Amino acid sequence: MKAGSKFLNAVSAFALSAGVVASGASVVVLASPMAAQAAVIQRVEVRGAQRAGQEAVRSNLTIRPGVAFSNSDIDDSVKKLYGTGYFSDVKINVSGSTLVVTVSEAMLVNQVVFNGNRKIKDDKLQTVVQTQPLGPYSEAIVKADIERLKEAYKAIGRSDVQITTQTASVGQGRINLAFVINEGDRTKIADINFVGNQAYSASRLHDVLITKESGPLSFLTRKDVYSEDKLRADEDALRQFYYSHGYPDFRVVSSNAVLNESKNEYTLTFTVEEGPRYRFGDVNVESTVQGISADDLKGLVQTRSGDTYNSKQIQKSIEAISKKVAEAGYPFARVTPRGDRNFQTSTVGVTYLVDQGERAYVERIEIRGNTRTRDYVIRREFDLSEGDAFNQQMITRAKRRLEALGYFSKVNISTQQGSSPDRVVIVVDVEDQSTGSFGIGVGYAADNGVVLEASVEEKNFLGRGQYIRVAAGGGLDNARTYSLNFTEPYFLGYRLAAGFDVFKSQTASHDYYKYTEQGFTLRVTAPITEDLATTFRYNYKEFNYSGRDSWQGNLSQPYLDLINGGTYVQSSISQTLTYNTLDSSTLPREGIYASLTHEFAGLGGDSEFYKIYGRARYFHLLSDEMDLVGSIAVSAGHVVATGDHLNVFDQFTLGGRQIRGFESDGIGPRMPNGDTLGGTTYFTASAEVNFPMPGLPEDAGLRGAVFADAGSLYGNDVPNSAGALGTDSSLRASVGAGITWASPFGALRFDYAVPVAKESYDREQRFRFSMANQF
Incomplete structure (x- = not known):
């Protein structure tokens, strides 16, 4: 001291x-x-x-x-x-x-290991914990690591996971650390309840949610995994659903998840307040920007007086007006919708105000959270870049595009003040999700019975946004199919979807011949508008016919008169226009899907023809309350020879895919022995109503349908086909019922149809099992 x-x-x-x-x-x-x-x-x-x-x-x-x-x-x-x-x-x-x-x-960590984990691999868990080899050992950090591991297991639906640690000294102040994991059972979602809903049933609202109740196949779909983020996303999905169906006052009062620990299952409850349903009142456009006429912009407005209030139509109108004004040389112009609510008539008038917004520029686009998807895959969905004029509508459109990719479980775009008052930083927060899948498909072909197909698909190959699919299948009678599909959605940095398809198939007639088809397609698709696109293709096919008895050499009679055994080549170019306004690609309720193709063959090979064909299908929600969806479809096609004649494989065929109740290729011209000849002209029409299966939750993915089909295939330009049957335009028709199932393996469809108009030589097939809907 x-x-x-x-x-x-x-x-x-x-x-x-x-x-x-x-x-x-x-x-x-x-x-x-x-x-x-x-x-x-x-x-x-x-x-x-x-x-x-x-x-x-x-x-x-x-x-x-x-x-x-x-x-x-x-x-x-x-x-x-x-x-x-x-x-x-x-x-x-x-x-x-x-x-x-x-x-x-402190002790140093020599090694970190994980024991008991099967559902999440070691390399994934290693990225979750902060304790790392050659780093210091801290009990506080280890406790935090245990909580992080539990959160990782909650994200895959295992909330009852139990995690402990073990340490072992290895001398010189070092220890080995082991996380001992008891993964437990999957945490299920027992019930999803709604309180306060009057306009829509609980089963209808279940279909809106991302989260689903647990079922027998939930271990494949993983849609019954609870998380706070998904709960917030479900709230937003409910809001968007009601806003686009006439309920602008809708709000989610509360949402909560209660875990029953003894049963290891959640109960979700959404309390909602719907409010009254509105229609659009007067719709106007006003402009304060000199040189921009409101009258010139009215044609871009998609909201119509008297229609049911729809927030999506308002958003599309804003985007269309913003784009038009920006193209006219006013990049800072702002479009703001102003609502005028009339409580007595239950209408909302909308006035789109166009004024000169504040000058602001994009300083930078900051991307966060993408652990797999490359930055440029996200950036290219924006129509603006650093230095461009800031436009909120372009941000909204980019968000919609990013969500539509299917690469992310969460997309959130916000803005921050830049380095100066006129600079804006765009912050994009995303969360990658699995984009690969392995599928097993089942189909039915008239000649080959049940056909099985296995496929591997990746929508975001190597995080580059590329699509690749490899598939192989087979059936009875040596039927085989192989295919490889690849698409680069932004070819050469432009919004051009370029790709190729390689395929090979082998089948056989029951009586006469073996048939092999192989080839490839090169294609590029360019968008014209948000709803309209055009696709150009080069198609190369090789057809090989051989006698069934020897599997080689010439065909046996009578097909020998139509085509000799051997290989034929078809080389063509084609162009397709596609118009798509569907509200969903899996279960459309509103919109149109239409395509028109014309094809020219004659670039070498054995075929010379010009084809034009198309199909259009319109969907309309007949009843919101009952989720009753109606659709009508029409199709037609015609082929003419540009050379001497058509080959058998150049003509159209028609069957159960277009007119149910008949075999594939079961309608139209054929030889007296029953072999399909095909025709030069066809037309079809179909009407259908589909609905949820009574007594079953909508989450089951089962829907019923009733339908009526009609059409005809006629005409013939194949030489040596004298005596052919069915070259006239006799009408065929059928009625029936079906069941569709949105299974984890893809959309499956079971139809039973009864022909009510047919010819004696047509081939029936009343029961049909197929994959997915054909728009």
């Missing part, structure tokens, strides 16, 4: 006798009441730093020899040393003119 007093007197500052005792997570500073002013030490002595080294300790001190310090500096130094994680105990005290720092070094 005398030495200390002399030191204090020498510096003539104040009487100081200070010590710091620190252990674990707490720091205790012991100081005299007079320790409020500064003192000076001449040197620093470090004790106990064997592995870290004395200089490493000194570098983390805020106290320097010859520089005045106080108790707060001592406190900061202790915290910094603890913050390194390499010390389990730190003590600092003053001995004369010397600052003595005594440390106890």
Whole structure:
């Protein structure tokens, strides 16, 4: 103490006798009441730093020899040393003119292992924990790691996971750390309840949600995994559904998830307030921008007076007007919808106000959260880049495009102030999700019975946004199919979807011949508008016919008269226009899907023809309450020879895919022995109503349908086909019922149809099993 007093007197500052005792997570500073002013030490002595080294300790001190310090500096130094994680105990005290720092070094982690994990692999878990090999061991960090691991398991639906740790010393201050994991059973979602819904049934609202109740196949779909993020997304999905169906006052009062720990299952409850249903009242456009006429913009408005209120139509109208105004040379113009609510008539008038917005530029686009998808895949969905004029509608459109990709489970776009008032930073937060799948498909072909197909599909190949699919299938009678499909959605940096398809199939007639088809297609698709696109293709096919008895050589009679055994080549170019306004690609309720193709063959090979064919289908929601969806479809096609004649494989065929109740290729011209000849002209029409299966939850994905089909295939330009049957335009028709199932393996359809108009030589097939809907 005398030495200390002399030191204090020498510096003539104040009487100081200070010590710091620190252990674990707490720091205790012991100081005299007079320790409020500064003192000076001449040197620093470090004790106990064997592995870290004395200089490493000194570098983390805020106290320097010859520089005045106080108790707060001592406190900061202790915290910094603890913050390194390499010390389990730190003590600092003053001995004369010397600052003595005594440390106890923490154990080092030699190895981190995971035991008992099967659902999440080691490499994934390693990225979750902060404790790493050759790093310091900290009980606090390990406890936090356990919580992080539990969150990772909750994300895959295993909320009852149990995690403990084990340590083993390996000498020299090192330990091995093991996380012992009991993954437990999958946490299910037992019930999803709705309170306050009047306009729509619970089963209808179930279909809107991302989260689904647990079922027998939930382990494949993973849609019954609960998370806070999904709950928020479900709230937004409900809002968007009601806003687009006439309920602008809708709100989610509350949503909660209750976990029954004994059963390991959640019950979700959404309490909603729907409000009244509205229609659009008067719709107008006003412009305060000089040179922009409101009358010129009215044709872009999609909201119509008298229609049911629909927020999506408002958003599309805003985007269309914004684009038009920007193209006219006003990039900063702002379009704002103003609502005029009439409670007596339950209408909402909408006026689109176009004014000169504030000048703002995009300083940068910051992308966060993408662990797999490349940055450029996200950036290319924006119609603006750094330095461009800021446009909120373009941001909204980019968000919609990113969500439509299917690469992300969450897309959130926000803005921040840039380096100056006229600079904006766009922040894109995304969360990658699995985009690969393995599928097993089942189909039915008239000649080959049940056909099985296995496929591997990746929608975001290597995080580059590319699509690739490999498939192989087979059936009875040596039927085989192989295919490879690849698409680059932004070819050469432009919004051009370029790709190729390679395929091979082998089948056989029951009586006469073996048939093999192989080839490839090169294609590129360019968007014209948001709803309209055009596709150009080069198609190359090889057809090989051989006699069934020997599987080689010429065909046996009577097909020999139509085509000789051997290989034929068809080389063509085609162009397709596609118009798509469907509200959903899996279960459309509103919109049109139409395509028109014309094809020219004659670029070498054995075929010379011009074809034109198309199909259109219109969907309309007949009843919101009953989720009753009606659709009508029409199709037609015609082919003419540009050379001497058509080959059998050049003509159209028609069957159960277009007119149910008949075999594939079961309608139209054929030879007397029954072999399909095809025709030069066809037309079809179909009407259908589909609905949820009564008594079953909509989450089951089962829907019923009733339908009526009609059409005809006629005409013939194949030589040596004298005596062919069915070359006239006799009408065929059928009625029936079906069931569709949105299964984890893809959309499956079962139809039973009865022909009500047919010819004696047509081939019936009343039961049909197929994959998906054909728009």
